[in-house]
Amino acid sequence: MKAPPRTLAISLMRNDDIPRVLHVESLCFSTPWPRNAFHNELNDNKLAHYFVGRFEDEIIAYGGLWVVLEDAHITTVAVVPQQQRKRFGEQILIRLIEESIMRGARWITLEVRESNEAAQNLYKKYGFTVVSTRRGYYSDNDENALVMWAGNLKSDIYQNRLRALKESLC
Numbered sequence: 001m002k003a004p005p006r007t008l009a010i011s012l013m014r015n016d017d018i019p020r021v022l023h024v025e026s027l028c029f030s031t032p033w034p035r036n037a038f039h040n041e042l043n044d045n046k047l048a049h050y051f052v053g054r055f056e057d058e059i060i061a062y063g064g065l066w067v068v069l070e071d072a073h074i075t076t077v078a079v080v081p082q083q084q085r086k087r088f089g090e091q092i093l094i095r096l097i098e099e100s101i102m103r104g105a106r107w108i109t110l111e112v113r114e115s116n117e118a119a120q121n122l123y124k125k126y127g128f129t130v131v132s133t134r135r136g137y138y139s140d141n142d143e144n145a146l147v148m149w150a151g152n153l154k155s156d157i158y159q160n161r162l163r164a165l166k167e168s169l170c
């Protein structure tokens, strides 16, 4: 049985956070985003909302999304490898889902590598299902992306599910 989760202190990502985020990014992804990708998201993209999660004053997780009217699109989620499987990923994902709902989204989507079972399991736990495949989506190894969706985020069914998952985290 897992130990009770430690609380992640989640706040909006700021430009000052980018160097540490890039470090985590380099540990988590085979094709890390460059600095200007995060910089542009934070400063030029009005649809983008990015968050960092701190544990013991260090950024160990982050996530981001775009919200366009009733659709939200998760662009990235990561937890530094040494801190994975401690429910920090869940806490970041909940923040992204709640931000989406707060901004009016009913539907939320993302792409995930076909081989990334950890992430797929996390998303499935939060009601995402696979709706299609994008063949050869990842250019580094030609891997397919699974497109996952969840919704209706505003329905009683989804809200109850989210509440129950949050309670089980406490």
Ligand SMILES: CC(C)(COP(=O)(O)OP(=O)(O)OC[C@H]1O[C@@H](n2cnc3c(N)ncnc32)[C@H](O)[C@@H]1OP(=O)(O)O)[C@@H](O)C(=O)NCCC(=O)NCCS
Binding pocket: 028, 029, 076, 077, 078, 079, 080, 083, 084, 085, 086, 087, 088, 089, 090, 091, 111, 112, 113, 116, 117, 118, 119, 121, 122, 123, 125
């Ligand atoms: C995917 C990721 C964010 C999960 O974060 P995490 O903090 O390790 O996950 P959590 O401890 O919050 O786990 C939540 C759920 O995710 C799933 N999960 C997480 N890691 C898993 C693993 N290694 N194997 C199987 N399922 C896993 C489980 O369903 C788990 O719930 P459970 O404990 O009730 O079984 C993390 O593995 C990561 O950063 N990976 C590298 C970056 C990445 O792949 N990001 C996603 C891009 S789409």
